[in-house]
Amino acid sequence: MQTETLTVEDTSAETRKRRVLSGIQPSGDLHLGNYLGAIKRWVERQYEKENYFCIVDLHAITLPHDPEALRQRTRGVAALYIASGLDPDHCPIFIQSHVTAHAEACWLAGCVTPLGWLERMTQYKDKAGRSDSSERISTGLLAYPVLMACDILLYSADEVPVGEDQKQHVELSRDIAQRFNHMFGETFVLPEPMIPEIGARVMGFDDPSRKMSKSYEHIRGHLVKMVDEPKEIERTIKRAVTDSGNEIVFSEDPAKAGVNNLLGIYQVITGKTPERVEADFANARGYGDLKSAVAEVVIEELRPIRERYNEIMDDVSELDRILADGADRAGAVANAKLREMKERMGFVLPGGGS
Ligand code: TYM
Numbered sequence: 001m002q003t004e005t006l007t008v009e010d011t012s013a014e015t016r017k018r019r020v021l022s023g024i025q026p027s028g029d030l031h032l033g034n035y036l037g038a039i040k041r042w043v044e045r046q047y048e049k050e051n052y053f054c055i056v057d058l059h060a061i062t063l064p065h066d067p068e069a070l071r072q073r074t075r076g077v078a079a080l081y082i083a084s085g086l087d088p089d090h091c092p093i094f095i096q097s098h099v100t101a102h103a104e105a106c107w108l109a110g111c112v113t114p115l116g117w118l119e120r121m122t123q124y125k126d127k128a129g130r131s132d133s134s135e136r137i138s139t140g141l142l143a144y145p146v147l148m149a150c151d152i153l154l155y156s157a158d159e160v161p162v163g164e165d166q167k168q169h170v171e172l173s174r175d176i177a178q179r180f181n182h183m184f185g186e187t188f189v190l191p192e193p194m195i196p197e198i199g200a201r202v203m204g205f206d207d208p209s210r211k212m213s214k215s216y217e218h219i220r221g222h223l224v225k226m227v228d229e230p231k232e233i234e235r236t237i238k239r240a241v242t243d244s245g246n247e248i249v250f251s252e253d254p255a256k257a258g259v260n261n262l263l264g265i266y267q268v269i270t271g272k273t274p275e276r277v278e279a280d281f282a283n284a285r286g287y288g289d290l291k292s293a294v295a296e297v298v299i300e301e302l303r304p305i306r307e308r309y310n311e312i313m314d315d316v317s318e319l320d321r322i323l324a325d326g327a328d329r330a331g332a333v334a335n336a337k338l339r340e341m342k343e344r345m346g347f348v349l350p351g352g353g354s
Contacts, residue, residue: 016050017048017049017050018048018049018050018158018159019049019050019051019052019155019156019157019158019159019189020042020045020049020050020051020052020157020158020159020160020161021051021052021053021054021151021152021155021157021160021191022038022042022053022054022160022161022162023053023054023055023056023059023096023151024038024039024055024056024077025056025057025059025060025214026055026056026057026060026070026073026074026076026077027059027060027063027065027073027214028073028214028215028217029073029076029214029217029225029226029227030076030077030080030214030225030226030227031202031212031213031214031217031223031224031225031226032202032212032223032224032225032226032265032298032302033163033201033202033211033212033213033223034163034214034226035084035226035302035305036196036199036202036265036268036269037162037163037164037196037199037200037201037202038161038162038163039080039081039084039086040084040199040268041161041194041196041199042081042086042091042161043084043085043086045161046085046086046087046090046091047090049159051090051091051092052091052092052094052155052157052330052333053081053086053091053092053093053094054093054094054095054096054099054151054330055074055077055078055081055093055094055095055096056096056148056151057070057074057095057096057097058096058097058102058103058147059096059144059147059148060073060074061140062138062140062141062144063127063138063141064136074095075313075316075319075320076309076313078093078095078319078322078323079309079312079313079319080226080227080305080309081093082308082312082319082322083304083305083306083308083309083312084226084305088322088325088326092325092326092327092329092330093322093323093326094323094326094327094329094330094331095323095327096151098323098324098327098331099327099330099331099334099335101150101154101331101334101335101337101338102147102150102151102154102334103147104338105150105153105154105334105337105338105341106143106146106147106150108341108342108345109146109149109150109153109176109180109341110143110146112176112179112180112183113146113149113176113179117172117175117176118142118143118145118146119142121145121168121169121172122168123144123145123165123168123169124141124142124144124145127141128141128142145169145172145173146176148169148172148173149169149172149173149176149177152170152173152191153173153176153177153188153189153191153337154333154334154337154338155330155333155334155337156188156189156333156337157189157191158189158191158192159191159192159194160173160191160192160193160194161194161196162193162194162195163195163196163199163200163201163202164195164200164201165201165211166193167193167195170191170192170193171193173191174190174191174192177189177190177191178190180341180344184344184345185344187337187340187341187344196268198264198267198268199264199265199268202261202264202265203257203258203261204216204219204222204223205221205222205223205224205236205237205239205240205241205261206219206220206221206222206239206240206241207222207241208240208241208257208258208260208261209254209257221236221239221240223236224236224237224298224302226302226305226306226309227302227305227306227309228302228306229306230299230303233295233298233299233302234295234299237262237291237294237295237298238288238291238292238295240258240261240262240291241258242258242259242262242287243255243256243258243259246286246287247259248263248278248281248282248284248287248290249263249278250263250264250274250277250278259287259290262290262291262294263277263278263281263290265294265297265298266280266290266293266294266297269297269298269301270297280293281293
């Protein structure tokens with residue numbers, strides 16, 4: 001664990017609660033994977049930790065985007081955080097671009113991050129690989145993990161609760177922190193990815209070999225959105241791809257990935273042990289019963305969230321007030337760390353300083 005020497009802020013783990021930072025891109029409608037892999041656990045553990053949750057709008061422009069949709073979705077994601085149970089009095093909830101230290105730190109950290117580290121990132125290779133021309137891949141897409149590292153490092157976060165797909169990015173954040181500390185002296189805490197044991201990789205209902213993702217929301221039957229109506233949820237889950245067998249058990253067999261996915265979703269929501277989950281389906285008459293049971297728990301889990309979300313979106317001015325307050329509280333932490341980074345790197349600070 002690193003301790004600070006330059007600023008008065010005390011980041012030693014012994015004297016404070018574990019610090020958590022996480023975020024979601026407003027690049028599409030949030031789905032069951034985002035909820036089970038990330039938000040649900042943020043909510044459950046919030047009072048044990050000191051938390052910062054952001055809506056990472058700067059990340060959402062790394063692929064071509066529609067400005068009006070970005071504006072809508074940014075508030076929509078914030079509303080879903082609150083509707084899911086995050087308490088904004090306890091956890092600052094803020095829009096990444098409101099705390100300008102993130103973008104500025106990204107430049108500083110980018111100058112100490114080797115290009116090869118970024119070119120090796122799986123998500124970059126996937127997303128860049130989908131484009132037929134390098135002319136259409138933005139520099140921002142490559143630099144994306146540096147910005148994510150700064151989101152985390154500016155808050156001295158010990159823990160970063162994310163789904164499995166973001167593990168590599170959090171590990172890169174550690175590498176960047178370590179390199180910076182080595183070059184300029186101890187500045188950053190090394191963050192750890194916190195991946196849930198279940199729910200870390202919710203698969204698409206249309207194709208259980210592929211992770212549920214906002215990028216495939218245009219494919220019918222792929223995902224359940226957090227704000228879908230019960231009828232829509234039922235329709236999607238009832239059509240979920242399974243296999244031609246009838247055994248309702250957890251399994252690593254790729255052929256049983258559809259059933260495994262449904263059981264995993266049921267398990268995270270009900271909080272039951274794997275044995276209890278399998279016992280619940282011991283007398284099922286086939287996959288139809290499994291799908292009905294999963295649809296029911298998903299509908300009941302999301303119902304209050306959707307209702308609260310609608311109320312919050314009816315009062316955007318109150319939401320904007322919460323976000324402004326979150327940005328003030330987050331900014332105080334991030335700006336102090338940015339100043340420290342600059343001091344370490346040898347910048348002359350405005351108004352003097354070292
Ligand atoms: P994003 O917006 O793609 O996803 C948000 C969160 O949802 C998790 N997730 C899933 N979990 C389980 N199953 C799935 N199918 C699934 N799909 C998504 C993700 O792992 C993530 O936890 N780069 C990040 C956003 C980010 C960030 C940060 C996260 C930017 N800065 C700092 C943490 C800390 C991203 O694109 O997540």
